[in-house]
Amino acid sequence: MRKFLLAAVLSAAFSAPPIAAEAPKLLTPSDIVASSPASDWRRIAPKDLLVMDLAPDAAGKPRRVVIQLISAPFSQGWVDNIRKLVAARWYDGIAVVRVQDNYVAQWGDPDGEVAGKAKALPAGLKVMKDGDYAVADKSVVAAYSAGAKLKDSYASVASFRDGWPFAGSLQAIWPIHCYGAVGVGRNLSPDAGTGAELYAVIGHAPRQLDRNVAVVGRVIEGIENLSALPRGTGPLGFYEDPAQRVKLVSVRMGDEVPGLPPYEYLSTESQSFAAYAGKRANRKDDFYIQPAGGVDICNLPVPIRVVKP
């Protein structure tokens, strides 16, 4: 039998419903998202999207990855650098150089380490530092820490605000590394990276990277164009054969791309999100027998969808 098992958790909550033998008796998280009112959704400004067109695959199929850049108060220095790098067309022609299973896919200048061949960076990039990985402003920390919190293995505060997951303590708050998170490659501290080399998480959330590397966004469409790439066989998953690298043909801001569909996220301050989160923590529908009674923050992806015409 081809079973419809595991029907329950669609990674994109707005995807097609599970194939069920009969009508669901109890709402699933996807049902809640699908029936949430339009007023609970927030438009993502195209200027906050990074649209990366990779070289087509072997069959000629286009490969687009759409990334939403993170909003204030997090990582804005690196985000500004990324905007400058796009404006300078710096990313055009670089490549995915590393794919490590259950960890990251990473793109950068393949000749970055070759003396005299590294691509020159545009002028005016901000120099970021270790202290910029988290936000320590007392009033911001107090505001972010005031609401409902999830039980978390890494931090005393784990919650959502303005559509983003974050963690924190009484002293600081910071963005976190969940599946699909995009971060900034760097060398050893005090180097904190510029944003010229980026990675996306393609495995179990590597939360040990929180506060050690800058999180600058998340993949909202086309993650499979990174996560299903062949794994590199060199140390750390670097491609050993340059022919394995996947070229970034063009990287543009969303407002430069004609025909880009409009995206929106489910407000993390909405009743719909609260109901969705509650259901994710306590599945009890046709397929589920035993509700978990909890959910970790990275197993609670913020629903994102293309606006229906």
Add this chain to the structure above:
Amino acid sequence: MRKFLLAAVLSAAFSAPPIAAEAPKLLTPSDIVASSPASDWRRIAPKDLLVMDLAPDAAGKPRRVVIQLISAPFSQGWVDNIRKLVAARWYDGIAVVRVQDNYVAQWGDPDGEVAGKAKALPAGLKVMKDGDYAVADKSVVAAYSAGAKLKDSYASVASFRDGWPFAGSLQAIWPIHCYGAVGVGRNLSPDAGTGAELYAVIGHAPRQLDRNVAVVGRVIEGIENLSALPRGTGPLGFYEDPAQRVKLVSVRMGDEVPGLPPYEYLSTESQSFAAYAGKRANRKDDFYIQPAGGVDICNLPVPIRVVKP
């Protein structure tokens, strides 16, 4: 620059060390595993391995996936069924039929839902039930719950024993869905699956499946032959075009496979494992600035290696 960033966490702890510009000043988790004494390692009996040879890829490269079956007290009824299915060569010729991003890759009989074409199962398979997903024997629960516990978003007890991660409460213990875990496809309860349809986790740990589906093992080698497959475009990631399915050419127990290398795992009761876990929770080495102060159980993979000659 091609940076060596993110050098820290190798998914297989015994992999090559990070490419560092200078000698490490402080031990990494991989250093601890690499320097652990031979006496801290336990051999995995070949009879407890499932060796799945998929059809070679487009370039003719062999694709082998090696799965370690879980040990008592967990899921042994399904494990017995899997042994029977292998003995009957039932799996030979079935296929990977579903790959859903950040969730699972699943294999079964592609004609299972086609009337009159479903492959007959061997006689004598055990009929499992919902109660078998967890172990409620009081003395077993007490013994498993006695040791050190990790802070967990899903359960009051989260720990390791005999090389396996598990979770639990005062009433029961159960095996968990981490990256690479192998589970049993099923229809709606009271069906609990036979073991004829299996899946491997290829994304962030879907712990909501714990106690809802049977965990029967974990992939110890070749996970990339499942995790890097193209994602299915049908509902739930099923392949819409039968040509996309990947055939299982042969599935054998490890003791039937000539030349299979000897595998071992780091004893979860060893000092080395405790030191490794402590380092995973508190990275402070060349790359890491800010130790996390915690780690979730699925971000603490049990080190597994091929025995060096």
